[in-house]
Amino acid sequence: MSHIEENLRAVHARIERAAQAAHRAPDSIRLLAVSKTFPADDVRAAFGAGQRAFGENYVQESVSKIEALADLRASIEWHFIGPLQSNKTRPVAEQFDWVHSVDRLKIAQRLSEQRPAALPALNVCLQVNVSGEASKSGVEPAEALGLAREIAALPKLRLRGLMSIPEPAGDLQAQREPHRVLRTLFDTLRAEGLALDTLSMGMSSDLEAAVLEGATIVRVGTAIFGKRDYAH
């Protein structure tokens, strides 16, 4: 068994244990394999082990990876999860199935305008800043409802839910807090009539905390592919 296959099994086991502890069905949580900085061959290995949804952060890197894996395109779901500048939206609108990191109306409008007519609506999540001033990305929780309403009205986008990248925290209780903030906001938006079904939260070090607080997608890189090397 390759190390990637072994790691995938271990991550699925972690998700299952956390789901049991939360009295949730394990299949209500999807694993997004975050392949940023790793070569197309590693994605292919994970695909061979049954993984189908992959997350990428950098436009240029992801476009060449998607191209290198064109033979698998119909079976892979590509999720863009990195910061998105307005002059780089086109390849994302054209190539991806999901974008988790929408935090401004201007970005959402461009993605909707640039989404090819022949493709289904682009699935998007609103990135929310749940850690106060620590992170510069993400809409403030108080502004999320207004922005969500505007995004939900765009024709070629389908607003699916909320995403966050909290500051790292040591123990399980501290890790749960920002996830609970996002979950509460998610419940509020749903109560306001937005048809959301996705809570994208939790990474390699805090996926249990996220599952306990209701995550429906966990985004895991290091625990699947290993430590990232940004040098090349």
Ligand SMILES: *Cc1c(COP(=O)(O)O)cnc(C)c1O
């Ligand atoms: C890199 C990244 C991840 C994966 O983080 P790991 O700690 O390697 O699991 C998840 N989400 C986002 C937005 C990322 O940029």
